[in-house]
Structure formats: C-alpha cells, structure tokens
Amino acid sequence: MVENIKKSSIIAVWFIFLSFPLVVLRVDYIDKTIDYRWHNILWIGIGAFFISWVWRYFLKRKNESDKSSEGKNQGTSASTSRFQVQKIFEHKFALLGILIAAAIVPQFMSTYQTSIFITAMMYVVLGLGLNIVVGMAGLLDLGYVAFYAVGAYTYGLLNLHFGLGFWISIPIAGVLAASFGVLLGIPVLRLRGDYLAIVTLGFGEIVRLVLENWDVVTRGPSGIPGIPKPAFFGVKLGFAGNMTYLFYIILALVVIAMVATRRLQSSRIGRSWVALREDEIACQAMGIDTTKAKLAAFGLGAFWAGIIGVFFAAKSSFVSPMSFTFFESAIILSIVVLGGMGSVLGVILAAGILILLPEYLRFMADYRLLIFGALMVVMMVFKPGGLITNIRQQYTLPKRNSKEELAELHSSET
Amino acid sequence: MAVVLKTDKITKSFGGLLALDEMTLDFREQEIVALIGPNGAGKTTFFNNITGMYTPTSGTVEIFPPNQKSVKIQGMKPNLITELGLARTFQNIRLFGNMTVIENVMVGRHCRTKSHIFGAVFQTSSFKREEKESVEKSFALLEMINMSHLAGNLAKNLSYADQRRLEIARALATDPFLLLLDEPAAGMNPQETEDLDQLIVHLRDELKITILLIEHDMKLVMKISDRIFVMNQGRLIAQGTPVEIQNNPEVIKAYLGE
Numbered sequence: 001m002v003e004n005i006k007k008s009s010i011i012a013v014w015f016i017f018l019s020f021p022l023v024v025l026r027v028d029y030i031d032k033t034i035d036y037r038w039h040n041i042l043w044i045g046i047g048a049f050f051i052s053w054v055w056r057y058f059l060k061r062k063n064e065s066d067k068s069s070e071g072k073n074q075g076t077s078a079s080t081s082r083f084q085v086q087k088i089f090e091h092k093f094a095l096l097g098i099l100i101a102a103a104i105v106p107q108f109m110s111t112y113q114t115s116i117f118i119t120a121m122m123y124v125v126l127g128l129g130l131n132i133v134v135g136m137a138g139l140l141d142l143g144y145v146a147f148y149a150v151g152a153y154t155y156g157l158l159n160l161h162f163g164l165g166f167w168i169s170i171p172i173a174g175v176l177a178a179s180f181g182v183l184l185g186i187p188v189l190r191l192r193g194d195y196l197a198i199v200t201l202g203f204g205e206i207v208r209l210v211l212e213n214w215d216v217v218t219r220g221p222s223g224i225p226g227i228p229k230p231a232f233f234g235v236k237l238g239f240a241g242n243m244t245y246l247f248y249i250i251l252a253l254v255v256i257a258m259v260a261t262r263r264l265q266s267s268r269i270g271r272s273w274v275a276l277r278e279d280e281i282a283c284q285a286m287g288i289d290t291t292k293a294k295l296a297a298f299g300l301g302a303f304w305a306g307i308i309g310v311f312f313a314a315k316s317s318f319v320s321p322m323s324f325t326f327f328e329s330a331i332i333l334s335i336v337v338l339g340g341m342g343s344v345l346g347v348i349l350a351a352g353i354l355i356l357l358p359e360y361l362r363f364m365a366d367y368r369l370l371i372f373g374a375l376m377v378v379m380m381v382f383k384p385g386g387l388i389t390n391i392r393q394q395y396t397l398p399k400r401n402s403k404e405e406l407a408e409l410h411s412s413e414t
Numbered sequence: 415m416a417v418v419l420k421t422d423k424i425t426k427s428f429g430g431l432l433a434l435d436e437m438t439l440d441f442r443e444q445e446i447v448a449l450i451g452p453n454g455a456g457k458t459t460f461f462n463n464i465t466g467m468y469t470p471t472s473g474t475v476e477i478f479p480p481n482q483k484s485v486k487i488q489g490m491k492p493n494l495i496t497e498l499g500l501a502r503t504f505q506n507i508r509l510f511g512n513m514t515v516i517e518n519v520m521v522g523r524h525c526r527t528k529s530h531i532f533g534a535v536f537q538t539s540s541f542k543r544e545e546k547e548s549v550e551k552s553f554a555l556l557e558m559i560n561m562s563h564l565a566g567n568l569a570k571n572l573s574y575a576d577q578r579r580l581e582i583a584r585a586l587a588t589d590p591f592l593l594l595l596d597e598p599a600a601g602m603n604p605q606e607t608e609d610l611d612q613l614i615v616h617l618r619d620e621l622k623i624t625i626l627l628i629e630h631d632m633k634l635v636m637k638i639s640d641r642i643f644v645m646n647q648g649r650l651i652a653q654g655t656p657v658e659i660q661n662n663p664e665v666i667k668a669y670l671g672e
Contacts, residue, residue: 260535267534267545268520268527275510275521282508285465287496287525287588296531392514394566397553 008052015048016041062382094345099255106247114243118315120355121250122308127335127347128257129304134333135342135390136270137297138277140197142329143184143204147177147302149211149324151309156224156319157217166230169310177306178299185298189291192280204329212321223320227313246315253311254348257304261344264300266393273297274342331355338379340386349387415442417478418592418624419464419500424473424488426456426463426648433459435648436473441592443480446618446625448635450659451645452668457628458505460645461594465502466492480591497525501590503581505597505628511570515561518569518580519552522587555583559613575606582613586621593617595627599634607631611638636660644668 023044026035106114126148133141154173158164164172188199211218218224229242230249237245264270272293275283284290313319335354339346357375361368379387419441426434433456441447449457462468464475469489478484479499487495496502501522510518527548533541556562559579564572569580578598585593595614599607611634617623629635635642636656644652644659646668652659659665 263537264531264534267541268524268529268548269531269534271513271517271521272524274513274517275524278510278512279508281467282504282510283521284492285467285496285502285504285508286522286584287493288521289491289493300531392512392517392566392568394514395516395520395549395553397549397562 004053004056007056008049011052012045012049016045019044058382098348099251102251103248106244111240111243114247116356116359118243118247118250120351121247121254122311122315123332123335123351123355124254124348125250125257125304125308126332127339127351128261128344129301129308130332131261131301131336131339131342131344131347132264132273132304133297133301134336135340135347136265136277137273137294139294139297140193141200141298141301142197142326142333143200143202143207144301144305144332145324145326145328146184146204146207147180147305148309148312148328149207149321150177150180150302151306152313152319152323153211153218153224153309154306155310155313156227159227160224166228166310166314170307173306173310174303175306177309178303180306181298181300181302182295184302185295189294201326201329204324204326208321208324211324218321221321223318223322224313225318227317227319229314229317246311250311253307258344258348265342265344269293269296334376338376338386340388340390343386343388343390346386346388346390353387415444417441418443418480419478420476421464422474422476424460424463424470424475426459426468427471433648434463434470437645437648437650439643439650439653441624441626444618444622444624445640446614446627446638448639448642449626449628449645450630450632450635450642451651454647455645455668456648457645458596459648461502461596461628463488464495465500465594466490466495477592493525496588496590499589499591500594501585501588501592502594503578503585503596503598505600507574507577507581509569509572509577509581509584511568513569514565515567515569515572515580516549516552516556516565518584519555519587520548522584523548523551526587526589552587555586558586558616559583575602575610578602579610579613586617586623590623592624592626595625595629597628597630599629599631607634610634614638 020041023040024037026037027033028035102117105117109117126144129147130141130144133139133144151173154176155164155166155169158169158172184200184203188196191199212221214220229237229246231237232241232245272283272288273296275286275288276290276293276297280290283293312323316323331354335347335350338354339348339350353375354372358368358372361371364371417440421437421439423436423438424434425432425436437460449460451457459468463470464487466487466489473488474486475488476484476486477498477500485498487498487500510521513521527544529538529541529544532538533544553562553565556565559582561576561580561583564576569577572580578601582593582595582598598614599610602610614625614627615638618625627635627639639656641653642656642659643650644662644665651664651668652662654662
C-alpha cells in the first residue's frame, strides 16, 4: 500500500513537471503578462496519481491471468481444444451478424456516414491484404501503400487515356499490383525482419516519388481529376445513390476478401505461409519452396491493395501522390497488428476502431490524436497479441481402425 | 543391400576451419546408422551438407531413391532434396510453434501435394480431396507416435519429448526413404528414450526407411544401430558394427584422450 502510494506520487510529480509549461503557463501577448494557472497542477497531479494506480492494478491482473493460463494450457489439452472449436463458431455467427447489419445500414444513414463506413471497409480489405504478407507469412512490409497507389493510378490513367471503366480496371489493377508485389519480392527474398522493413519502406517512397515527379505520365503533384464513379448498369446515379452503390460494392469486396483469406488460411498455401513465419529453415527443410511462398504472399497481398486502389480512385474521383504517403502504410499496418496477426475478424474490428474512432471523435478534435495514441499504447501493453488472437483451424478424423489404415497408406505409396 | 546414399570425399571449410575433411561413407537400404563423435566433431555439419543447408566445398553426395535414377544432390536447395526423399529433424527443435500439432505434420505433406491458390479459394474438388488425404495421412502418423489426442494443441505447448517425436512425424510426412535424426533423444528421460528406440526400429522394419542418427546416448546407439560411423575433428576415424566400435582403440582415444 505504502509502496503504491509512493510510486503513484512519484508519477504524479513527474507528470506535473512534464505538463507544467503547457497547462500552467499562459502568455498573454496583448498585456504582455504571464498567467499562472496553478489550479491545473492539482488536476494533473490527481489524475496522474489515480491513472497510474489503475494502470498498475490492471497490469498486475494481466500478469496473473497470463501465468494461470499458461499452467492450464500444459495440463488440460482436451478442454482447451474444445474451447477453441466453440470460439470458431462464435466467430462465424458474429461475422454473419455484422454482415446483415452492414447490409441494412446505408438505408438509415446520411451520405456522410455512409462515406465514413465505405472508408472503414476499404481499410478492412487493405488490412486483409497486408495480413497475408505480415500476419501470415511474417514479412514485415512497410511500403504496402505503393500497391494501393499502383491500383489507383492504374484506373486513373487507363480512364484518362483509354476511357476504360471501373469494372474492367479492377482485374487489370489487381494483376498489375500483384506483378509489382512479385517484382518487389524478388530482390528482398533474402531479407528478414528489420532489413526487409527498411527496403519495403524505401519501395513505398520510390513509388510515391515517381508518381510525383514523372509529370509526363502521371501529371505529377496535381494528380488526376474527374475519375468517374461506376455506373449502375449504365444508369447514372445521383450523389447519394452513388455512395450507396459504392457501399454495396465495397461490402461485397470485404466479403470476398474475407472468404478468400479464410479459405487460404486453412489450405496448403496458407499453412506454408505460417510455417515460413514460424521458422524459415524448418519450412525449407520440410520441402516448401520458400521463394515461391514469399512471392505468392507478396503478390496476393498486393493484389487486394490494387483492387482497393481502383475503388479509392472511383470514390474520391481524384488521385494524387498526396494520398499515398507512409502514413497510410502505417495505418494499415496498425490495423493488422492491433487486430491480431493473421486474424480475419481482428482486422475488421481494428479497421473499425482505427478508422471510425477518429471520425467520431471529431467533436473533440484537439484531443483525438491524443486519445488515438493512448489507445494504441494501452492495447499493446494489455493485449500485445492483438484484439482477437488468431485461432488455428481444427481438423478431425472419423474413427477408423488406424493401424490397418496406416499400413494401407504406406503400402500404396511404396 | 543396396546403397541409398553415398558421399564421396565431401569437404567443408569455413574460412580456415576445416569442418569436414574428405568424408566418404555410404548408407544402405533399411539400416539404422549412427553417426557419433565428440562435440564439435562435425556431425551436424555433415547433416547440413547432405540436406542442402550447406554446399560442400568439394566432393559429391549421391542418392539412390528406390525405383528412380540416382541424383547428385550436393549444392541443391533443401526443399528439392526433401522432395527427392531425404527428411531431417533438428538438434534444437524447430517446430512451427504457433501451429497445431496436426498442422505441423500437414506442412510436411506440402511437397507431396499440388493444390494452389486458385483451388483453395474456389474449394475445387481436387483441392478438397487432397486436403482430406493430407488430414488422414497426418492423423495416421500421429497415431503412430501416439499423439493423435494432442492434434489440436499448439506445438509450442507440448512437452519436450513430444516435440521431438512430433518433429519425427513431420519429417515422415514428406514420405522419405532416408530419415536423418539429429540427437532425437536429447533431453529425454529413460522411459521416453525407450519409446523412441522402439519407434526408430519400427520405422526401419515397417516403413522400410533408412535411418541416420546423430546421438550422444551410447546405450541407445549401441542397442539399435546396424552400423556406426565415428567422427572426430571433421574426419571419419572409424566405422563398423557396435561391437567393433566399442573395441576400436582410435574411438576410445577420441572420446577419452590418451
């Protein structure tokens, strides 16, 4: 108790010291005097004291629960595996619920709300794409936005020069972005971890700088305006109608991306990615071509970014290099990490939080980034594995006489 | 008995250090061969050279897969060598910790299956069939090592001995004709070592696999090996049956000094 009071007091004093120039001093430029708002110190001190107390309490509780769950895992294997199966079902229903709710939502929302939700869902797909590269294959990619830019500019330029439409641009941009993904993948095959991150970061910047400076082709920093929205079977919709239509397109894309990711996850390819993440040497020793696996991950991840790039160009009807800064990559990466590496539902939840929260916190505009930052810190301290830990697919085998079967299997193969 | 793997004067040097010095030996069909020697003798380096982890500085490694033409494999990529039928385990366990037990074994099936992204996304019938076969085969292997009840657990939560046995199952999933075990009994208690010894003999007799093992547990080595190779300072100093090795003065000198 005394120990706690001492610790919290020290923290309170430290915070008072840190925030002193900001919250106490106020310079009045007109009267040329300095206001001392001493009462603010009191609030900072009390606030810091209690928050540090609560922080320590939760940290202690977390450590205790970590320890007890570790013990459980070793002992009762059967019960934990049953628990996991249940969880998968829960997730399926949760997903279905979200889907139904999402389908009805635009009918009741203003165009502004719909637009925010469209953005959030774009980030869901981007998150799912990057999730393949970072979450499953464990290749830290900080230049993911490059593929997003490739997609957006593909549509923008194809439309500008050849008048190609939205739907035809989607597969073209997807394939083109995937090729860029593979192209980037080839030189970084031997890199891992920090080194890979630096190279991909550089790649992202290169793409942005090329878009900015290659005026002849990309129109430079002024960007490409007037990119058309997709027409609904040839019918031009109004502004609100367009938004609703885009909403359903992106909803469909989210569902497709989700189903595809889930299926890939529990397939031969998905397993090879996870194996690659877990241990590259063992992965190769098990007969997996790590080159192919890595390039497939880069390519498929980029594929989704390319498609969403087209969608982004159509939604905002304007693309410029300004939209594809490192900040975008960082947000997408945050979504993957916050959601839980490799977890599909986690990505959806995290995209919701990271994109919607800043929007809805606009009424406290001055503090929203502060809250955003604090939230990230709290998350990483208390749930470093992400919001939703990825649960591995469970396999079962119908009971048969295993010994006979084993003999059969081996005789058939030799 | 037919030879399944032959090395001809393979040498490996790291800078000035000669880790392997003209190692020439061969393994025959369906035998258990042990590779022993003091620490730092180059046993694991030898493993790494024949499984493609390292490229030998000179010399050749030739394998003779059953019913196939012989292949010179020195310098090939490890995954291709595994595809040809050489599987290995690791001295410091290298399982995929965050995957389940059954998935670890299924990863071993990777090089024997073909389905790709398209098949997985659209759940084609050939994908489903292949997936089902993988699951069945993997369960069968887990049954063999008595671990099918642990199939849904994460590999990192297994006990040490179980992890070692799972590594063997994972290696077996690649359908090898030659299995290389790097210190499979390290860290096991006598009962677990006993089980392991039965498993290894079972692999040779029932699955007709040639087994090469590096091991420090001399009781185990002398009990199950058909032939033993002894290495010291990168060189092969003796070979023969367990009895011959036990009475070989060179070997005694290497282990106990003069």
